[in-house]
Amino acid sequence: MSNEHHARTMLPIPDRPATGLTTYDAKDPETNFPPIEPLLPPKGAPNVLVILLDDVGFGASSAFGGPCQTPTAERLAAGGLRFNRFHTTALCAPTRQALLTGRNHHSVAMGSITETATSAPGQSSVRPNTKAPLPMTLKLNGYSTAQFGKCHEVPVWQTSPMGPFDAWPSGGGGFETFYGFIGGENNQYEPALYDGTTPVEPPATAEEGYHLTEDLTDRAVGWIRQQKALMPDRPFFVYYAPGATHAPHHVAKEWVDKYRGKFSHGWDVQREQTLARQKELGVVPADTELTPRHDVITAWDEMPDELKPVLERQMEVYAGFLEHTDNQVGRLVDALEDLEILDDTIVYYIIGDNGASAEGTMNGAFNEMANFNGMAALETAEFMLSKMDEFGSPTSYNHYSVGWAWAMNSPFQWTKQVASHWGGTRNGTIVHWPNGIEEAGGLRSQFTHVIDVAPTILEAAGLPEPAMVNGVQQAPIEGTSMLYAFNDQAADERHDLQYFEMFGNRGIYHRGWSAVTKHKTPWVMVGGEMPAFDADVWELYDGAGGDFSQARNLATEQPERLAQLQRLWLIEAVRYNVLPLDDRSAERVNPDLAGRPTLIQGDRQLFFPGMGRLSESSVVSIKNKSFSVTAEVEVPEAGARGVIIAQGGRFGGWAVYVTEDSHLKFVYNVLGIHEFSAVATEPLPAGKHQVRMELAYDGGGLAKGGDVSLYHDGTQVGHGRVEATQPMIFSADETTDIGYESGTSVTPDYDLHTSRFTGKLHWVQLDTGADDNDHFIDPEERLRVAMARQ
Secondary structure, three states, X not given: OOHHHXXXXXXXXXXXXXXXXXOOOOOOOOOOOOOOOOOOOOOOOOEEEEEEOOOOOOOOEHHHOOXXXXXXXXXXXXXXXXXXXXXXXXXXXXXXXXXXXXXXXXXXXXXXXHHHOOOOOOOOOOOOOOXXXXXXXXXXXXXXXXXXXXXXXXXXXXXOOOOOOOOOOOOOOOOOEEEEEEXXXXXXXOOOEEEOOXXXXXXXXXXXXXXXHHHHHHHHHHHHHHHHHHOOOXXXXXXXXXXXXXXXXXXXXXXXXXXXXXXXXXXXXXXXXXHHHHXXXXXXXXXXXXXXXOOOOOXXXXXXXXXXXXXXXXXXXXXXXXXXXXXXXXXXXXXXXXXXXXXXXXEEEEOOOOOOXXXXXXXXXXXXXXXXXXXXXXXXXXXXXXXXXXXXXXXXXXXXXXXXXXXXXXXXXXXXXXXXXXXXXXXXXXXXXXXXOOOOOEEEOOOEEHHHHHHHHHHHHOOOOOOEEOOEEOOOOOOOOOHHHHOOXXXXXXXXXXXXXXXXXXXXXXXXXXXXXXXXXXXXXXXXXXXXXXXXXXXXXXXXXXXXXXXXXXXXOOHHHHHHHHHHHHHHHHXXXXXXXXXXXXXXXXXXXXXXXXXXXXXXXXXXXXXXXXXXXXOOOOOOOOEXXXXXXXXXXXXXXXXXXXXXXXXXXXXEEEOOOOOEEXXXXXXXXXXXXXXXXXXXXXXXXXXXXXXXXXXXXXXXXXXXXXXXXXXEEEEEEEOOOOOOOXXXXXXXXXXXXXXXXXXXXXXXXXXXXXOXXXXXXXXXXXXXXXXXXXXXXXXXXXXXXX
16 A cells, blocks of 8 residues: 555545755755645546436336436446446435445435434434545545535434534535535425525526526536636546436426327336336346236226326426436536546436335325325316426426336336335446446446445545544445446446345345335325334345346245345344334424424524525424414505515415505415415504414314414404415425515415515514414513523
8 A cells, every 4th residue: 555545544634744954044045845736636536427316217217228218328328337236225315325425324324314314323314424425535635526406415403594514515515516405305496596505596587497407507517617627637526416307397398298198008008118128228137027016006097087198297297307307417428528528537327316206196296295294185186187287387396196106117116215125226327437447338237236336436536445534533435346347247246235224114135135025105104004014024036046126026935045134134234223113204204203403492483584595494383283473564654565474385385474555464375276365454554563463273183274363563454264274394495584585485476576575674473382362572572582592
């Protein structure tokens, strides 16, 4: 091991002062200091571009036999390698943390998504500082680093604009540049964006042609060009994770219309067509069998005829969305080619962070939040038909049917979240690196996993795995470099043991064999009895014996082998903090029951004007209870208008605001389907006033309605009725804003540009579960509230 190689095991690399004669006068001929040399990786270290798409199944992309055209993926595959046994964790945040650290997802505390984190070591969502991320290692070795797109690895109590930013990409994540969004999904037309840790608004509107994926690509291309213009000798690490094709499936109509009528045969036939194409391409063995449809997935022929046009449109939108995304990846690849650096860039094109998503119910969804709130029944066939032409547009927050997700995972069983079966965890992956891969257009079938990406990049760059980062001793990387297979198709696979687990769905792979058990169905989000873990039925599959798709269950024929693999799963589960298994739903959403911190405590919250981009976890919950909003405002003689406080947006939320004619108004928007309002009978007078809205919740269960009262200075000026409320969540991306509204608007009464309050807003107070018979907050009470926060 060279001295330089050894020195790089401790990061930052310790400075070594120059030795030799120190002169008194710099003009002395004996004065001699070595020139300052910038830190660079070892000579020959390549650029790295990691592309991670979202919610794309193995059988979706045309590069792996699917119906969605992905010419960029095909182009990269023709010049590089397809890996047809590459695996993820079955869910987004765990896959991303595993990718960026080279460790198993429970090992880095990301057993599920951040929103369901618990205090268990494998589930806390807090990455141990003993497992530094790859971009940090690369940055401390002289790489330029940048991320564009989705970051779903920040603990929910750290997602407000105040941080702390340890887990943010440009905070403690090792990326010098970040442009994208924090969370699981985002509106492609009106996203909540961050530039570093600063909230920013999109540079254009949907009406002006804005689309998030295009914006992210513009930023990535611009950054790469500038980096190479200013630092041509310094390699870069770019992580491009656009958030597409996660729901909502948003794309312009011209991309959707390319696929009009191409899915009228339905999902059962689509799976047959996909498998035939996969065999023709050679991305699956010729003897691969199509796995059967499970009873909980409805056959296409059994779906209601009146719904089928909507179901077809859902898949047309998705296909257009994926092709559009691949087109944007193409722009990125073209930029590398134009700069003449494509040959010396390792491009990882990972087509999906898990299997295709079955979170849209059997009928699909115009607004996916309906199912997340247990209110999918509101989206009737009649309603869906009335919205059919809006799917994919800015007025939709759509998802496709479970049936299409299942088909997009062909030829495998199950979908995203089901970590037991390959339908949830196998994702087509392409590696392109002409300077390091001799064979163009090759296929690699060694078992690989997302934790293998980090050690591959380190080996390709000639960098050692760090033993110390920022003064903290590091735990070993758990992945296996894939470099050995790049130029040896017949090489024995080196990653021959891997556990899987997500929400109790679990499996183990060992030397060709897999033992698996499904525990929980992804689209059953509310209700449903969970079986005991020991009651789950395990299956056994022989991949080494030719069962590529897990089609032939050998559990009854080989019970001893099954028992051995079950025991091996348990050993790995203990080793990587998988235990205790946790299949809870509502309990994990509740921070108190889950044992994770919350940013806000108690039943009262005080806001000031200009505060915004507050995620739902950053605001006291008003769901399923009475609540009030009180604000002190100053109204000019000409009157005022605009938002006092708004939470959520077009697809669900509420707002207290002043109308164009200076009337206080409250609107509660249920999933973009029903809107309930109350408006004051008289305008708000000029001067300083206290305005108040009270909702008296009916009680008796979740999602009930309530009576609304409006007040000026403690005097009632209006009333109304909310017939239903959202019990679980307003949005995955919309926020709470004070004195304005970002993102989409709760009501069409105002928009992003007219939402800002034109009077003077002093403060806003949100109270839950408490009655105030005075309907007024006096100065002494305000003082007590303020002092209680000290």
